[in-house]
Amino acid sequence: MHTYDDxxxxxxxxPECLRLLSSVPVGRLVFTQGGLPVVRLVAFCVDGDTIVFASDDCEWLRAAHRGDVVAFEVDDIDLERRHGWTVTAIGHLSAVPEGEAAELAGTAPSWLRLRDRQLIRLGTESVSGRRAH
Incomplete structure (x- = not known):
């Protein structure tokens, strides 16, 4: 049974949001920097119900250590056929501990360069999505 918005x-x-989230390699991280909203493209992988990405950006690392709340968005849109979907996850950032980071780096897709970089995790506390047919 499908439900529809107005x-x-x-x-x-x-579950469908998490499945779609893990089907694309790049998403948009939405966070606050200097009191203003910022959007950055990031390569990521999904680990259970969390999003993991690598960064050497000092601002992102500080945000992870503070546990900042951020949003993360992915989508797949076919403008010609006029259908697609979008998923947004909201949660707190955290730094991935060293031991866990080594394990994740060994199992992550090859396109995601996790080795020798700090890993950051977004715990998805809220996930929502919409699909146009």
């Missing part, structure tokens, strides 16, 4: 878009449930 605009006629299908409302996706949590």
């Amino acid at each position: 605009a006629g878009l299908e409302i996706l449930d949590g």
Whole structure:
């Protein structure tokens, strides 16, 4: 049984959002820097219900150590056929501990350069999505 919002878009449930989230290699990290919103493209992988990405950016590392709340968005849109989907996850950042980071780096997709970089995790406390048919 599908549910739809007022605009006629299908409302996706949590498991479907996580499945779609893990189907693309790049997403948009939305965070605050200097009191202003910032959006950055990041390569990532999904580990259970968390999002993991690597960074050597000092601002992101400080945000992870503070546990900042951020948003993360992925999508797949086919403009020609006029359908697609979008998923947004919201949660707190954290630094991935060294031992766990080594394990993740060994199992992550080859396109994601996790080795010798600090790993940051976004715990997905809220995930939502919509699909246009």
